[in-house]
Amino acid sequence: MARHLDSATRARRLLALLPHLHKGDSIPLAELAHAVGCSVEEVAADLTTLTMCGIPPFTPFEMVDLDIDGDVVSVYMDPPGLERPLKLTGAEARALNAALEVAGYASDSPLREKLRTVSSGAVSPEDLEHTVRAGAAPGGAAETYAKLASAIEEREMLRVAYYTGSTGRISERILHPWALVQRMGIWYLVAWCETAGQERVFRLDRMRAIEHTGVFFEPPAEVATAVTPDAGTLQTARIRFRDGALLPDARHWPGVTLQTAPDGVSVADVPFQSLGWIARRVVAYLGLAEVDSPSEVREAVRDLASSLLRQIK
């Protein structure tokens, strides 16, 4: 269903469509809808509105001339003006900068520098930097992101040195990069891992090095983009949390279920894939969490805590 927009917002979208309409083009409505961020139904209504727009004396030669047939629009004449893209407005520059910051592009990255040259200047870059912060942008993150995005598009296999948090080891893997997925500001790559012989999920901030291979792959027709494992297929650990413990939530402990007993003790059932992961999470509670079951998790917790204590001594 079409959203109700105020006339200024709708006019902004109508104007944004004009540079996409070139004489002789036949353009799928879905493509135009994507280009201006609305539904196919909305873009069809916008294009219909545009056919009623033009400049004096409003003869057919001064109007926006197009025709919608099914899911394609045919453009018969270039628009009578505004046929080139406008500079980014302050709001658009803010949106683009925020999105790129989420992907790890720092304010001084070459891409964001380039984008400043097409911004209207309605908002100063310094002002934006000091008032809107959408990501931490650690060094190298943008380069990793761009390499992966490009490899997904090109369907090129990559050689990746990957750090596994639960073991602290770096392993070299050949990956078929399929999709980038963002969850809570953290980026993941969904890929086929040739080394493991199965589909895997990798955090971008744990990729130590990425090399192109020059070898290409055919991606599957459909890619599952869930980056948290299906809790129903995993083992579960029962963990008891003492008073004062920060209770686990589903954002940080995917699939967790929590119950609080009448005596105030909270008990959580936590799905886990790797012993190393669950042990480290429990040890990090520094005594405010205790594993009830299974025994292998209890042992892993005790072993990890002992090992860390020995390192201190």
Added chain:
Amino acid sequence: MSSDAERLVNLALYLASSPRAVTAEECRAAGLGYADGQSDVAFIRMFERDKDALRAAGLVIEVTSDGSTEAYCLDADATYARPIDLSADELSAMRAVAAAMADDPAFPFHSDLALALGKLVSDVHQGPMATTQADDDTSAGQGLNARALAEAVQMRKTVTFNYTNAAGNERRRTVDPYGVFFREGVWYVAGRDCEADAIRTYAVSRIADLDVNPRSPRTPDFERPDGFDVREHERLPFQFGATAVDVRIRFEPDIAWRAESLARGRGSIDRLSDGSIVWTVAAANITRLASWIVDEGPGLHAVEPEGLVAALSAGLRSVIEAHG
């Protein structure tokens, strides 16, 4: 009769195609969609609103005057974007991030992002597969409020909202918003709490019934303090507390490369001759920091102060005892 949107597009096209500056009366008489019989006062008010709407859409309208009458034309150099040279990697990255953010209900700037990309990238619809896994109610409801707050930051408008703190207590707050930031799936607003007369940070997910001061929308309600930088309010998990002390954490050489990412721009990083890194940073909650060191390990070690090492040792002993 044409719609308001049609009239705005007609006015934009008229200004863009006119070889000379045109007056308001010429625009009125040009058949752009201004109603016949409209009073002069109503027309001028509508014309001013239309120019503001077109300026917000990115048109730079130049005003000239012969002393008695103003005329308007498009400043083409200031309005149109020059093509920029984007590498294949940059294009892929922009398409990927746009696709992922479009799926993120917590991202506050969806429609602006789509319009921005549409201006820069001709084939936005093609690109790497990228999305957002939004599986959490906390982040899903924040987008609209975060956008309104970002707008209030830019326009320097005072806001009021109901805020429910971690203890579940709700109170109406009046805040001069200075900046917004995003951390672990949650947007925050930092600004001056007018009652406390101090800078506070609020999680947008805990905000309800947000109102932006509707009076004089184009006039700022406050001045942001000189030198305000929202990054200084984006604290690490162990930096919440009344008193902070400097702590030192060592990263083993094998994982020294993670230091910059984990530090998130806080504190200072020193590289030692053996390849390890020592990170000096302020911490207000030593127990939380000890927990963080374990959580982010292996390869991280508490160095100073002694209280941090002691807290970590005591905690680990407690874990061993509980699981013995």
